[in-house]
Amino acid sequence: MDTLSRRHFLQLTGAAAIAxxxxxxxxxxxxxxxxxxxxxxxxxxxxxxxxxxxxxxxxTVIPYKDPAYFTARPDISYAPSDLLTLDAELALNGSMxxxxxxxxxxxxxxVRGVGYPDPDxxxxxxxxxxxxxxxxxxxxxxxxxxxLDMQQRDPMLAISLGSVLPPLLAGNSVAGSALPLGGIVVPxxxxxLDCQKISxxxxxxxxxxxxxxTSMRNLFDLSSTITPILKEPAPQPLDLPTANGGSAGGNSxxxxxxxxxxxxxxxxxxxxxxxxxxxxxxxxANEKGTQSVLLGxxxxxxxxxxxxxxxxxxxxxxVILAYSEFGRRVKANASEGTDHGTxxxxxxxxxxxxxxxxGDQPSLTKLIAGDLAVxxxxxxxxxxLIEGVLKSPxxxxxxxxxxxxxxxxxx
Amino acid sequence: xxxxxxxxxxxSHRFGFGPKPGEFAQAIKQGVGATQDLLLHPPAxxxxxxxxxxxxxxxxxxxxxxxxxxxxxxxxxMKAQRxxxxxxxxxxxxxxxxxxxxxxxxxxxxxxxxxxxxxxxSLPMYLQNxxxxxxxxxxFGVHARTMITDGALQYWLDGGANTVAAPNENLAxxxxxxxxxxxxxxxxxxxxxxxxxxxxxxxxRSNGIVTFIPKNHDSSTLNILGSSGTFDAPQISDLVVARDxxxxxxxxxxxxxxxxxxxxxxxxxxxKNAFVGRDISAAIVSAATSNAMSDPQYSLxxxxxxWFIGICRALRITPSKVSKPDQVIxxxxxxxQVPFVPPNVGGWPAGEAWLTAAxxxxxxxxxQYLLTQGDLSPIKNVDPSLRFTGLSDLLGIANWSLxxxxxxxxxxxxxxxxxxxxxxxxxxxxxx
Numbered sequence: 001m002d003t004l005s006r007r008h009f010l011q012l013t014g015a016a017a018i019a020x021x022x023x024x025x026x027x028x029x030x031x032x033x034x035x036x037x038x039x040x041x042x043x044x045x046x047x048x049x050x051x052x053x054x055x056x057x058x059x060t061v062i063p064y065k066d067p068a069y070f071t072a073r074p075d076i077s078y079a080p081s082d083l084l085t086l087d088a089e090l091a092l093n094g095s096m097x098x099x100x101x102x103x104x105x106x107x108x109x110x111v112r113g114v115g116y117p118d119p120d121x122x123x124x125x126x127x128x129x130x131x132x133x134x135x136x137x138x139x140x141x142x143x144x145x146x147x148l149d150m151q152q153r154d155p156m157l158a159i160s161l162g163s164v165l166p167p168l169l170a171g172n173s174v175a176g177s178a179l180p181l182g183g184i185v186v187p188x189x190x191x192x193l194d195c196q197k198i199s200x201x202x203x204x205x206x207x208x209x210x211x212x213x214t215s216m217r218n219l220f221d222l223s224s225t226i227t228p229i230l231k232e233p234a235p236q237p238l239d240l241p242t243a244n245g246g247s248a249g250g251n252s253x254x255x256x257x258x259x260x261x262x263x264x265x266x267x268x269x270x271x272x273x274x275x276x277x278x279x280x281x282x283x284x285a286n287e288k289g290t291q292s293v294l295l296g297x298x299x300x301x302x303x304x305x306x307x308x309x310x311x312x313x314x315x316x317x318x319v320i321l322a323y324s325e326f327g328r329r330v331k332a333n334a335s336e337g338t339d340h341g342t343x344x345x346x347x348x349x350x351x352x353x354x355x356x357x358x359g360d361q362p363s364l365t366k367l368i369a370g371d372l373a374v375x376x377x378x379x380x381x382x383x384x385l386i387e388g389v390l391k392s393p394x395x396x397x398x399x400x401x402x403x404x405x406x407x408x409x410x411x
Numbered sequence: 412x413x414x415x416x417x418x419x420x421x422x423s424h425r426f427g428f429g430p431k432p433g434e435f436a437q438a439i440k441q442g443v444g445a446t447q448d449l450l451l452h453p454p455a456x457x458x459x460x461x462x463x464x465x466x467x468x469x470x471x472x473x474x475x476x477x478x479x480x481x482x483x484x485x486x487x488x489m490k491a492q493r494x495x496x497x498x499x500x501x502x503x504x505x506x507x508x509x510x511x512x513x514x515x516x517x518x519x520x521x522x523x524x525x526x527x528x529x530x531x532x533s534l535p536m537y538l539q540n541x542x543x544x545x546x547x548x549x550x551f552g553v554h555a556r557t558m559i560t561d562g563a564l565q566y567w568l569d570g571g572a573n574t575v576a577a578p579n580e581n582l583a584x585x586x587x588x589x590x591x592x593x594x595x596x597x598x599x600x601x602x603x604x605x606x607x608x609x610x611x612x613x614x615x616r617s618n619g620i621v622t623f624i625p626k627n628h629d630s631s632t633l634n635i636l637g638s639s640g641t642f643d644a645p646q647i648s649d650l651v652v653a654r655d656x657x658x659x660x661x662x663x664x665x666x667x668x669x670x671x672x673x674x675x676x677x678x679x680x681x682x683k684n685a686f687v688g689r690d691i692s693a694a695i696v697s698a699a700t701s702n703a704m705s706d707p708q709y710s711l712x713x714x715x716x717x718w719f720i721g722i723c724r725a726l727r728i729t730p731s732k733v734s735k736p737d738q739v740i741x742x743x744x745x746x747x748q749v750p751f752v753p754p755n756v757g758g759w760p761a762g763e764a765w766l767t768a769a770x771x772x773x774x775x776x777x778x779q780y781l782l783t784q785g786d787l788s789p790i791k792n793v794d795p796s797l798r799f800t801g802l803s804d805l806l807g808i809a810n811w812s813l814x815x816x817x818x819x820x821x822x823x824x825x826x827x828x829x830x831x832x833x834x835x836x837x838x839x840x841x842x843x
Contacts (some may be wrong), residue, residue, distance in 0.1 A: 128755065138585065150745035178769070187775060194773070194828065198836045204812045205576040208673075208762065215766045216837075245636050279467050284477045335478040340642035 017251045026059050030179070030269050033156045038268025041313060044352065044389045047305075048144070049254070050131075050166065051298065053281030053316045054123060055324035056291055057344030058372075061110055068364035073332040074146070076287050084223045086110075089359070094359070095296030099347070100302025106355030107306075109407035113375030115360040119326065123282070123340070126325040131168035132306035133382055143382055146173030146397045147390060158273035159264075161257040161403055166275055176273065181357065192377060197238035221241060233310040235266045254278040255301040262308040272390060281324055282321055298322065319350035319389045319408070321381070330367060343373040346381055352389070380405045412558060412810050417843055418443050418705045419807035422450055424842045425669050426699050426710065427510015429721030432789045435807040450511055450671055451696050453548070459508035465497035469617040470536045487828060492533035493751075499729035500540065500750050504716075505730055514546035515695070516540065517716070518668055522657035523590060524559055524568045524753035534565040534618025536751050551661065551689040555591060558646040562619025568756065570621075571614040573606055574654075575629045576580070580606040585756050587651060596656040597636060604633040605651075608642040652689065660692065662686050669698050671709040672761035711842045712765050715746035719777065722834050725805050726785025733784045742777040766840070777833050782827050790830060795823040802833055809843040811836075 039045070063069045064080040065088065083091035083213060084100040090110075092100050100107050116135040129135045133143035141149075148158055149171040158169050158176035169176030187195050199216030257276040264271065278298060283291050290339050301329075302320060310317040327344030343362055359376035365371065380403035383394040388408035419438050423430050429448065430438070458596060471489060475482045504513045520543060527536050536676040539561050546554040559582075560565055569580035583605035587597045596730065611628025614621050623643070631643050638650055651657065662683040666676040676682070703709050713721065719739075732738060735741035743749045747770070753759055789805050792796050799820055803811065813820070815836045822828045833839055 002646075122529060138588075138756055140755060176769070186772075191831075194818060194822065194832055195835070197821075197830050199816050200814050202812040202814040202837075204810075205837060206841065206843065208710045208766070209812075209843070210714050212712070212762050212771075212837035212840045216771045216835075248685065327560045334476065337477070411593045 004291065011330050014116065018104070023067060028270075030156060030159070031263055031267060033304070034264065034268040037270050039265075039270045042316070043272065043275070043317060044146070044317045044339035044391065045272055045314065046385060046389045047258075047318060048168065048278040049204075049274065049298070049302075049320060049322040051281050051294075051322065052123075052127070052277060052282070053103045053324070054126075054326045054328055054340055054388055055281040055295075056283060056287060056338050057324075057327035058330065059084070059287065059291055059310060060096075060295060061112070061345045062091050062257065063089060063361065065089050067363055068330075070331060072330045073338075075336050076332050078288075082334070087238075090357070093292060093295045096299035097294040097296075098299040098301075099349070100299075102304060102306060102349055103355060105351055107348050107366055108137070108349060109353045109367065109403055109405075110357050111346045111376055111381055111407070112357060112359040112380065113343045113373065114346045114359065114378050115326065115374035115376075116324070116378055117374070118373065119342040121326070121340040121342075123325060128167065130323065130325050131166060131377060132245075133379055140167070140170065141172045142168035142170045144174060144275075146169050147171075147273075148174050148176060149391060150271065150392060150396050152214040154270065156270045158275070159269075159271050160275035160278070161260060165240075166277070169273070169275055176275070181356070183390070197323070222399070234261050235311045253303060254297055258301050258305040259308075261344050262305055262312070263268065264314040265309070265314055283337050284333065284339060285337040287332075289294050306349070316351045318353055319348065319385065321385060322347040322349070323381075327372060329370060330364060330372060331370060343374045344378075346376075348381065348385075352408055354407055358405050358407055376405065377403055378405060414705050414708060415439070415443055417707065417809040419446050420807050421704055421722060421842060422512070422699060423807045424713065424717070424721060425514075426695070427514050428504050428507075428717060429510075429724050430804055430805075430807040431508075431724050432727065432786075436804040439490060439804070441729075447700055450509075451692075451699060453509045455510045455511060457507050457509050459506040460503045460513065463499060463502040463506055466492070466533070466537065468492050468496065468537050470534055471532065472617050485569075485818050489531065489533070493527060494737070494740070495534040496527075496537055497750055498736055499537075501716075501720070501730035502724075503677075504720045505728060506636065511695075512544065512547060515691075515783075516544040517542040518665075519547055520750065521753060521758040521781055522664060523561075523564055524758035525561075525563045525749040525751075526753050526755075528599055530563050530566050530616070530619050531809055532619075534617065535561075535566065538567060538635040539563040541749075548692040548695065549690075551657075551691050552652050554691065555652050556588070556645045558588060559609075559644045560615075560621045560646045561623050564615055565612060565755070566619075567616045569839075570612050571616075572628065573612075575607070575610050575678060578603070582606070583609055586647075589653050589756060591660060592654060592656045593660040596654070596660070600634075601636050602814050604635045605647055607631070608633055608635065608647050609644055620706065627779060654836060657689075658686050659685055665694055665698050667761065669695075669711075670701075670703050674709065683699040702782045707843070709736055713763060713842055714759060714761070714769055715748040715770075715774075716750060718774070718834075719745060720733050720782075721806070721839075722778070722785070723782050725807075726781065726787065726830075728781060728785045735780075738778070738780065742773055742780075745773045746777070771835075774840070775831075775835050778831055781834075782831055787826050787830060790826040798823045798826065803827060806833055806839060808833075808838055811838055 011148045016289055048200055062083055064083055070077045084094060084096060085091045099108060131142045131331060132139050153174055155177045160166055160169050160176055160178050163177060165178045195216060199213040205213060254276060256411055261274045280294055309318050323346045324344060326341055328338035328341040333339050362372035362375055377402045379398050383398055383401050384404045386392050386394040386397055423435060467669055471485060475485050489545050508515045542821050546557055546741055568577045568585055570582050573579040584602045588594050607629040608662045613619050613624055632639060632641055635650060641770055665682055682694050682697045686694040730736060730739060739748060748759055750794055790801055793801050815838055818831055819833055832837060
C-alpha cells in the first residue's frame, strides 16, 4: 500500500463502514442553521485533522541532539541548523514555521510517543483503531460517532469535509454529516425536471423508498441558490506572516478544506466537531522532500486557520487535533524513506491549550523490534478532548478509560 | 398492491440479481410457486455463468523491494490481476442464467468479508471466492470448516501471525463474533483458547496456500465453550458451529440480507428451525418461501452492486465488455461497494446507508453511461403505448407509484430517458 491516501482508506473502511445513515448536507442547510441557531460564542469547537499514510514523527519533532537519530538515518536526517528549535532536545521540521509561531505563543501541545497497545503496522488496521478508538475489539462506530450518539440529534453537530464520511464520525444510531467540496454535480435542464418528478413525495412509498426520494431531492436543494456563504471570501487572516517557509505554495487541499470550515464557523454554524484530512504521508521512498512539503502544508494551513479564527472572535473556542495512524520505522530503508512504524507525536493546538510537551519521548536506543515504544495511549488524548472540549463524559465513548493528558487550560 | 407481483419481484431481485429480458413476464405467468421452485433449484452447470472465462491469475510471489527495477512491473501485474478478478465476478453475476448461486456467493462474501485491500494478491481472493461458491448452499459445517483455513481469510485476520509465543486473537474472535455465534455468545477465555487452537497454520499470502505445521501448533489441552480437549482448526469450527447460538446467528444474517435490514428476525420465524440441521439450502428455501416475502413492510435497499448488476441483466450488458470497464469500477467505488473490497471484517452496511444525495448523483451518472452500452431494444422496438408495461416487466418492478408512473408515461417517446428515470427511481433502487 505505497500510495495510501485518504480516498483509499475511505474506500476500505469509510462510506460503507457506516451503520447509521449519513446525512449529506448542503451549504444552504448549514447557512440556514447558522442564521437560525448560531453556535453561541464561547462554545468550544473541535477540529480534527487526520494525516493519512503514517506521518514520520521522528522527522516532524526531531531529536536533533541524539546521535542515534543520525546513525539510524544517515541520508534522511536533518542538520540542526535546518530546524526550528523547541527545546534543548527537540526541534520542529524546518517547514513548520506556522506551528512554531503558535508554539512560541504557548498554543501548541505536542504529545510524544502516542500510539495504542500491540501496534499493528497495517494502515488499514491502524487507522481503523485510531478512528474507532477500539484497539482490541472490532467496532464499526467511530469515537466521535459514539459521542454523537449521546447528543441531541442534529445533523449540523459534526461535519466532515468531503463526500465520504470517515468512520470516526459514524455512530451506532446517528452519524456525522458529509459536506462535499464542490464534488456535487447537479443535473440540469429537462433531466433535472424529470429527476424532480420521480423524487417527489409519494404517499405509497415504503419508508426506504421515501428515504431514496428524499436523498434525490436533497441533491437538488444545492442547485437552486448557492448561498452567500460560499460566495464570500474566507475570513481574512489577521496577522499571518507573509513568508511561510517550506509551504508548498498555492492552495493545498487541506487549506481549501479549512477555508470552508473557517467560513462556516464565522457564519455561526452550530457545529462542534469538524473533520478534515490530508493524505500522502506514506513516505517509503525519498521522504525528505515529500514530507517537508506536506508538513509545511499542514503548518501553514493551521496557522492561517487560527488567524482566521482570531478575525471572527472564535480563536478562544477552537481546539485542533492533528494525528496520523502511526509513526515510521526508526531506521531508514534503502530508498531514502521509512517503513511503517509505531508511535508518533500528536499535535493539539488552540488558545485553550497549555503549550509544551506531554508524554515521554520514546528512546531511540531501547527499541521494540526496531520500533519506538508507545509512551502515551491515544485514548488519553481523546478522553481529555471529550471532557475538556466537548464537555461530555468520556465513559460512554471510551468505556472505562482512565488515562488523561492535561493539555487543556481551565477556562 | 399486487401481492403476487411483489413476491415474484422480491424472489428475482433478492435471491438473484434481477430478471433478464423476458424472465419476469414468464414468471408472472407461471405464478409464485413455480417461480420459487425454479429459483431454488440451480442447475448443475449454469451456461451463462460458465460462459465467462476464468481470470488468468498467477502466483506473483513476494513483493520486490520498493524502488527496485522489477517493482513497477510487479505493481502493474498486481493491478491487472485485481482488475481481471473484479470484472470476472461482475460478469458472472450479470450473465448467470440462474441467479441463486452467484447471489449466495455474494451473500457469503459479505459474511466472511475479506478485503483485497489487505490481502493485496488476487489469487487467494479468487480461490476463496470459488470456495464460497462451491459451498454456497450445502452444509454450513463443511462451509465453515473450509473457511477457517482459507488462505485469504487467514491472512486477512492475521492467522500467520498467531503463534504459541505471541497469540493473535483476531481470527479466533471474529470467527465466533462475526461468522458463527454473534457477539456475547462466548467468553474472553474462549477467544484466548481458540486462538491457541488456531496456531500452527502458515499462510503463503501470494497463493493462499495454508500449511499446517504440527510442531508450531499448541496441542495442549484446552477448555473451549465448555468442552475440554485438544483441537485443531477444523475441530474448532465443528465445535463452534454445533452450538445452538449458531442457529440463531446465521438465521439472523439471512433474514438481514434477504428479508429486512431494519426489522429484526421475529421470534419463531421458520428460517431458524430450517437451519437446525446446518443445511444452508433449507434455510434459504425457508426464507424465500416464508410469509414475510409477501409482507409489504419488509422492503430492502439494493446495494450498489445489486443495483448495477440488475441493470446489466435487464440491458444485456457484460461488465467487462463495456467501453470503459474501469470507469464502471470507479463508479462502484464512489458508490461505496466494489466486490472483494468490503469496508471491514463486518461486511457492507445495509439499508439507508446507501441512500445519500451524493450516491444518487453517482447512480444517475452511472445509469446514463450504462444506457449508452446496453441493449434497449425490448423497449425501443415496441409501440410507445406498450412501453410502460414492458418496462415494468423488463426491470421486474412490483408496483410503480403514481408519481413515477406519470413521469415515465410522460417520456414514452424517448426510450432512453424512460429507462434512465426508471432505473434511477425509488422503486428500482429499493426492492419493494
